Amino acid sequence: MLIRPVAIKDLDGLIALANEAGTGLTSLQPNREQLKARIERSIQTFRQTAEQADQGYLFVLADSNDEPVGVCGIEVALGLSTPWYNYRVGTVSHMSASLGVAQHVPTLFLSNDHTGHSELCTLFLAPAARGNQNGQLLSKSRLLFINVFREAFGQKVVAEMRGVSDENGLSPFWESLGKHFFSMEFAKADYLSGVGDKQFIAELMPKFPIYTSLLSEDAQAVIGKVHQNTAPARKMLEAEGLQYQGYIDIFDGGATLEAYIDDLRIIKESTNETAKPILEAETNTAELPHISYLVANQQLPNFRCILKRASSTAEASHLTDREFHLLNVDSKDTLHIVPLSPNIP
Incomplete structure (x- = not known):
């Protein structure tokens, strides 16, 4: 995707x-x-x-x-x-000291x-x-x-x-x-x-x-x-x-x-990494790493973003030939990478 x-x-x-x-x-x-x-x-x-x-x-x-x-x-x-x-949800208070009544009524204000x-x-x-x-x-x-x-x-x-x-x-x-x-x-x-x-x-x-x-x-x-x-x-x-x-x-x-x-x-945790060809050791991994990362190029007219499984942000910058093609980048181009979910190291 x-x-x-x-x-x-x-x-x-x-x-x-x-x-x-x-x-x-x-x-x-x-x-x-x-x-x-x-x-x-x-x-x-x-x-x-x-x-x-x-x-x-x-x-x-x-x-x-x-x-x-x-x-x-x-x-x-x-x-x-x-x-x-939109409507802003606020409160209007109505009070009567003589009756000892205080009403705080939720109210919608056009905003x-x-x-x-x-x-x-x-x-x-x-x-x-x-x-x-x-x-x-x-x-x-x-x-x-x-x-x-x-x-x-x-x-x-x-x-x-x-x-x-x-x-x-x-x-x-x-x-x-x-x-x-x-x-x-x-x-x-x-x-x-x-x-x-x-x-x-x-x-x-x-x-x-x-x-x-x-x-x-x-x-x-x-x-x-x-x-x-x-x-x-x-x-x-x-x-x-x-x-x-x-x-x-x-x-x-x-x-x-x-x-x-x-x-x-995402703003706080995203980092820049240089795109690199995938390492041979990574292609031989028996099971895919369980951490998902968003990986994007930095091209405004031709922005691309994919989801990639890796064990770390650095490893997520290692791309297959297919991923290089999808992201429209070459080796040494800058990628923007962030864990897909919070609380991922």
Whole structure:
């Protein structure tokens, strides 16, 4: 499996992935024109010809036939061209000294607090490709990319997680809140936002704080929670240092995770190593080492990342002919390497 930049040839593959993803993955909608534009924007970003407000990287996880079986993305700076909305979960206190009553009510405040931050987005792996650490490769390769090209990104990174919805795509948070203001189904609002038509949010979203006690019990219960299929991705990102800080998606109430980029585990532990041919002794090893490493080149237009088993970071820099080809590097080129999981020496 290989992480590489998306290409125009991947359009049909992305359409197929979007259809598999279903409702709730806002930034991956089965709209051919929108996905083509997204691919072209990514190509311009890799070529460094896009303005900062329009920069967005898109990567695919390609199988042995170079067909996309997964997709992930990074938005460089949120909210610079169009507002980036979410809810901040806060508290409003109401007190009456004469009655001896004090009420502290959870409240949702419309927020643009993440303006200018970078975002991890558009993560989806085809069900047939799940397993063998492919999900971790797909998700965490973005953090390694951010570290390799650190100057291109801001101080913080956020990840808006898919919120709770049922097998029919119904979101209890939307049914109790958003539906009353937008007069449309959750799937349609999610679709419009995903294809870039976000003006309706500014026009129709309530500007005043929302008291969560006025929402249904089902809606209150999913605030800050994530879809069952997204729970592993949340756990993975939290292990890397991202945390829920009280911000949620305005449509489905899903948690938004965030962190200072320089505090992330992958940023702290990744190192540079020189690419070398694999040693003969390593090719004769009876069993593969059990430690997995992310190994990437340092080429912005032609970024590549693979997963490699090795006994140490130094050994992970020893490549087979196939790995040299996949990473598009020669002997003595610099590799960026980090253990796939935390707490690995």
